[in-house]
Amino acid sequence: MSLFMRKPIKITLYTTAILVVIVAVTYTILKVVAFQKAINNVEQYMTNELDKRKKTIEWVAEPDSNIKSLLIQKAYYQALLTASKSDSIFLAINIPDSSISLMIKGVVAHRAKAEQVKVSPLFSAINPPLLIQGLSVPFTISKHTSTIPKVPLMVKIAPRDTSEYTPDVIPDTTDLDPVNFILELKPNILLYFYESNPSQSSDGFNQFKFDLRERTWTVVQDFKRISKLKTPVYKPYIRFRLNKKDAKVIYRAVPEHGQVILRLE
């Protein structure tokens, strides 16, 4: 009998395979449940936000495409005007033309074009009239993670006298650090901004590491919840791939708890 056909090996092989399948299927089922919960969560959040602003959904039958397009435009402009009332810089994301604009008081300060956009299917599972109206309210950033510091602060200790003084050297402005970042919006919507065409192989590897770390973190959190007999969390997402310079400008300019406007159709 060959070494590989020994009974204990066979048993281990089959048991492992069965366990892998069982765990994978169970996790997937829980993710499906999480997905359904996420739909309710986003719908509830949008309903609450609309209630807070005393906005109502004002149509009943499914409109034709012209009217639907006008309703979407109306919601987008309403969101832009609401965000423009605040002093801070905000982000306006327009999925149909893949544009990401940094705006200050309604003035476009910087516009970037995403090279790739991937939108979570959760958005198409939200009740359309609620989604259209819900997007008329800006979202707020609750958390951010990135591969570059938000504020590139350098600490300098003042010299005690002129003998200790050394004039500043020319700052290093080469863009060596890879730029990838994630903004999390209330209610648990994730916006991934990844540098497209990483210029060096190390950038590509760093992007993979950053992405894998985020995914691993999500899985760890899911298992923590499962261990407490709770369902995992599904976070709707939009993934962008964009030019490194644009990504850096956006990440540095957007305030920690800034506003984000989404136009999905």
Next chain:
Amino acid sequence: MNTTENNIDFNSEINPKIKRFGYAILLINIILSGFIILYFYFTYFSQPVAELVVQNRKWTIALDSVQNDKVDLKKLSKEVATLAQQFQNLTPSQPYIVVNTTYNRFRLYKNRKQVREGFCSTGSYTLLKSHDKRQWIFHTPKGMYKVLGKVTNPVWRRPDWSYVEEGLPIPSANDPSRWEAGVLGDYALSIGDGYLIHGTIYKRFLGMPVTHGCIRMNDDDLEAVYKTLELESKVYIY
């Protein structure tokens, strides 16, 4: 034991210790492979698989929504046009300037059209700590500002940090040695809180974040900005 050439039992010739070790390694590899497969399934594939069950939601109305039988297309078009106009009006028709502090560039606008762009220098994001526990952060503030003052041949009043930074004793507030002419260029535009748009003698640093918070420009750009922007003109910094 059968040792004929055509029927060799290799197992019988393996040392039992090595055999057990081989089994153990194989078992570990099988279990480890299972974990690796699961890990990559969880991180990369479980979500897309879960998403496969999604179906596009049909248009349904919440019970508490306002019940309208029809959307008035004319009214809706008018509303959208009004909102679009309101939004467009947020962009000033007067001249304004937009400053990018990440890459130290500026764009000057007149009649809502870009008329000039170029390099500038903005805050270095240095946190200067003095030995008497005082500290300053040299950054250019972001947001919308207005031109609050315009002067020609500005004279710089050296603040405390400029002495602390060089290890010099700080003179009294009104000491005449604080005033320096010629270092800010020919023009300066104040945007509030002591921040200025001004010229520089350190032109080789334009395009770099080296200032103490002010926006520095070369002579030609500064002149154009000074002549284009008026009092109350908007300055957008991001």
